Amino acid sequence: MALIEAQSVSKQFGDRLAVDDITLRVSRGLCFGLLGPNGAGKTTTLRMLYGVTRPTSGSVRVFGIDIAREPRRVRARLGVTLQQNVLIESLSPRENLRVFGRYHLLREPALSHRADELIDFLELRSHATVPVVHLSGGFQRRLAIALSLMNRPELLILDEPTTGLDPAVRIALWSRVRELRAQGTTVLVTTHYMDEAQRLCDRVAIMAAGKIIEEGAPDELIAAHLAHEAVEFDCSPEEEHALLDASATSAPRVRVGRRLMLYLPNATALAARIRQADPQDLRSLVVRPTNLEDVFLSLTGSNLEGPV
Ligand SMILES: Nc1ncnc2c1ncn2[C@@H]1O[C@H](COP(=O)(O)OP(=O)(O)OP(=O)(O)O)[C@@H](O)[C@H]1O
Ligand SMILES: [Mg+2]
Structure with missing residues (x-):
């Protein structure tokens, strides 16, 4: 069974068809990349997959559950890093993690333990107690990713996780994503960096003007086209x-x-x-x-x- 099954999904905003009848299946355990130019419909697609945007037509099942019927049940099992960070700027990374953990109903001592684990996993230790407002963009991005891991998600959705990061931090993040995948987490990622998609993703789908125009393993796509x-x-x-x-x-x-x-x-x-x-x-x-x-x-x- 596919972990994500989107069947003939479309999204209309006024007279703009942002997503045009896409069908997508993502198998458990893969790192799957959704690629496409600006405005192709990637973020809108992700938002429909985790149930914050309602499709105009079509159906979405995640973990075999209809997201339109039981969005909370699905969201408890997934983690999302949005294209724009959502952080509490006056609080430190550790405090942000603890607030988010409580939202996921974590209690002490598991709450502090998980926060510390993620501070180490994303190498935030040196700035763990500094208010977010004083952190560089790279630290803020790593914290946003740490937050999405607080509930040990089975499915991790990352919308342009590495945009604006320096090369060393990008490479370090790829390793972390690979580690998560090796532990069994399914990852759905959008990126504009094709080198990143080629290195990280088992499969990619290329979107343009709301449609999926090609899908496959990066090496297969290269061999098939050029x-x-x-x-x-x-x-x-x-x-x-x-x-x-x-x-x-x-x-x-x-x-x-x-x-x-x-x-x-x-x-x-x-x-x-x-x-x-x-x-x-x-x-x-x-x-x-x-x-x-x-x-x-x-x-x-x-x-x-x-x-x-
Ligand atoms: N809430 C909204 N209301 C109206 N139009 C929207 C809304 N959200 C997205 N759109 C439009 O839908 C289209 C697809 O947008 P989307 O954000 O999904 O693209 P994207 O592939 O994520 O682009 P980018 O690479 O720039 O992040 C765009 O034309 C956008 O302007
Ligand atoms: Mg986007």
Whole structure:
């Protein structure tokens, strides 16, 4: 049985269809990523999955329970970190954790024990007694995640958990998410960082304009959509044709402003031919493995104009 089952779910806000007939199943024990450009409908989808936004149509079952009928029963077993932190700024991390624990009906000594466990788990010890208002954005984000773990959730929902975090904190957080997953927690995460999704998620669904347009394991999606090598360089659309030879004219590509990315089985050879054709041309040519970001850009559009 899937832990989350959303069947033909839509959400209409006025004349805007924010989520358009999506069907989603997330199996227990997975780290599942929901990806998509700004405004794609990710947060709205998550909100319907944990029962704070009511779908216009469709049904959602979490842990096999209909969330429209028994939202409290479902919410007691899950943890949510919202896109914007919800913290009591005048209180310290430890006090925030204790307040939230009491809301989940934890009593002493379990309450203090769990708060201390999470202070260590998210490395908040050095600032555990400092009012939240004086904490950096990274500490506040870690505290928000700690709060969502207070009730030892079976399902953890994280809406852009690492936005604005420095690289070391992001990597540390990925390890924590992996640990939780290894202990059996199912994780549903949204992110705009495709490297993060590729490293962290067993499966991802890509949303655009309210619809799920693709779903699968990151490596499967890359293999299914694009050749395994990419060459990228700066050039104007006018220069593009002159620079490429016959082998490259039909290769799938993504353009973001002046940056052109071409996907083909032997990108190294193409880069060498471009170099040879004009040794005076000093533009840098980067050859690299194709990644999830390439798939994301090719499916959702590389700029504000829509899919390529
Ligand atoms: N309460 C609301 N009332 C009206 N429109 C809304 C409401 N919530 C979301 N929307 C609209 O629904 C669409 C999807 O928004 P949503 O926040 O789900 O996107 P998102 O994928 O989470 O984007 P982001 O990556 O920027 O967080 C947007 O056009 C947004 O303006
Ligand atoms: Mg969002």
